[in-house]
Amino acid sequence: MDKKIKKFLKDAVRVAPKVSNKGELFELRNGLVSKYPQTRKDAIKKTIQQMTIGKDVSPLFPDVLKNIATSDIEQKKLVYLYVINYAQTHPELCILAVNTFVTDAQDPNPLIRCMAIRTMSMIRVDMILDHVEGPLRKTLQDDNPYVRKTAVLCVAKLFHLNRELCISLNMITDLISALDDSNLMVVANTIASLTDIYEMDSSVVPLPLLIQSHITQLLHALSECTEWARITILGALAQCDAKDSIQAQDIIGRVTPHLQHVNPAVVLSSVKVIVKNLDLLPSELQKQPTDKVSTALVSLMSTPPEMQYVALRNIRILLQKYPELLSKELPIFYVKFNDPLYVKLEKLDIMVRLVSTSNLKQCSLLLAELREYAMEFEPEFVLKAIQAISQLAIKFAYANDSTSATKFVTKALDILCTLLQDRDTFQDECLVSICDLLRYDSQLANLPLPIVSSWTDADSHLVTDSGKCNYIWMLGQYRFPNAEEKLQQFIDTFAQQGHSTQLSILLTVVKLSRQLPDTTLQHVLKLATTETQDIDIRDMAMLYWRCLSLPNADKLVEDLSNAKLPPLTSTLDQFSPELLHSLLQELSTLSSIYYKPLSQFKRRTVQHSSVQGKALDELTSMAHAEIAKNLNSETLLDLDSDSTNVPNANIKGGSALEELSDLFNFTGDSLLDKPMQKMTIQEGKQVPANGSAKDLMDLF
């Protein structure tokens, strides 16, 4: 019964389908131009709804725009949203909104003033930008700080959209005067805006000077503003140099509380500012800030793994400058089983750098820890752990006296030997690490030798180029039994081996030339000169061949192959001082994660004219072609006195060089007239082609 009634009702009460056959847009348009305000508002809501689910409602632009003039703030917001979204597809219709924007920018309601100015500077339509001046200038002087704050940011947006207009309107001057605003929020946003403009074009704003002169305001603003504004201010503070130690102390004092901020970006930015000013302090005052920084960094280790990663990359930079910074905190950096791989790898790197070499107990603990890591299953992690063992051993041994050093290295070597036997898939890396240790202390060779020399078929144990290279080096260095046979395996497959292995084969064969039959040496030299594409190896072989043909060949070869290798002091890679300096300035930015200074991220501006640029391009390619040609023809490597007085690469070849001389107005024609064509190749190092182009450019 119930069902029947329900069915009857369902049939009786007919619901009109929402979308008529004329289509949704037609319905919406009807709604938008309705005589009734409520209906129009509903239609706008529907339109925005369609827009957000990705439907193209841009044909409704003029109709939606009509509703922009309303006192209903909610409706206004919706229309603004729509306008921002579709302004680019309907630039010509945007002109209809200009008057409303201008009127709204004078609205009594500050929220509407903000919205108008914000939207206006967001729309990338020239016609709108032409009218932005008046409203923007007015809002920059607004009574309401919120409006001023928005206007200040809009200047940067305007600069981004149309640089020339922004400069010709002299907006930047207005912006700079906003730095003296009484509201600290406005000051913070002005700095953000100025920084943006400075990044786009550093010639427009003297930002460092401005920061310098407003340092007190900025320090006051620091605690008043939101976290993101804080980061901007801290970034600005990090860019300027404090006048003296008193100011540096003041800055550090003001910034230190922010080390406890919950946002890691604020923490890292604060660290950046402190590190920047730390050097200015007298050394007895440095301890306290350093301790605070170290505590802050430790606290970053309890953040999610992505942030930990960023923190670890930054710590790596800091550690090079302040090796003692976190030395007491080693246990936090121990790898947890559930850390993601990228964090584990960074932690490994940090730990070896962190450990204090004066603390034997800590080092031993770390060694044991690393040994555990080497038993894990993730290949990259294990590889890195094995490397870390030798790095740690060398670091410790270098800093300590010989008895404890030997003891420690022996222990490390012992671990590595065990690993070499146990972990089949990581033998390459173990061998490389062992060789590193042997280079540090060759007396310890009796430990790994029995294992390595027992391999009958080394090719099956070793996969990587570096592994094989190190194996062959050991063959030459420690005179294995059956060395000849073992070497022969590699000589047979010479052409298939990698660069380092080939080089290593060549060196070892020369070194062992006494024990090996003469034919082997000849064979290898021939292979190295004919079978390989690698220039270094070929030239090396040439060099040896010439040495062997000299009268006192045996002595010479003996000297060459028994030359002492420079002792290893550290196998940890370090930044160059310049790189370190720029990275410390750019902590907590992308460059601190990529270890690349900011300047490398930006596309370099072309200094010379296009004609010159083209000429240089051509020159470079000519130089490349010329070098290739020389290499393909008979190369004469001259080791006579000539090689000493040729500092620049001198490429001689018919037409190319004549053009070069034309372009560069060579005066030293004697260089060109030299009959011999040479390339400076010293010890198998080839001067790269662009290097020579650079030299030529210096002449220019």
Next chain:
Amino acid sequence: MGNLFSSMFDRLWGVNKELRILILGLDGAGKTTILYRLQVGEVVTTKPTIGFNVETLTYKNLKLNVWDLGGQTSIRPYWRCYYANTAAVIFVVDSTDKDRMAIASKELHMMLQEEELQDAALLVFANKQDQPGALSASEVSKELKLAELKDRSWSIVASSAIKGEGITEGLDWLIDVVKEEQL
């Protein structure tokens, strides 16, 4: 559904109903000045309107939604976007600008041919009567060829927006006509 009912309700009782009135004319004719004369009863300093101004005013118990559209050549093509649901058009002419009377006439007739404006009443303000050398209402009417208009209630009123003369008279006429048509 709810919208349908509420709008039906509104329509039946005439609640919340707004009359759309457009103010059109060549640039510099005084449209914006007239709009604000109506709205606040004062003369405001205006800048050329890029786009439009819209004000809602209550006049004789009627809610009027008055749209003042920019008259510059570049904006005139967009007038058509605003024609839908328009009850009346106020066309403002600068009576001193004899040179452009022909253009004004052309624009007016072109606009009135639009389908959507077939039922709209037309009020012409021969504005700027305070200026010396202004044409009288009948002269303007002749220049604009208003006599050619068929099937349309229209009127021309001499006005001065600056002095406030003629504006209310014109609007009174317009409201009467519109009321008749709407009810």
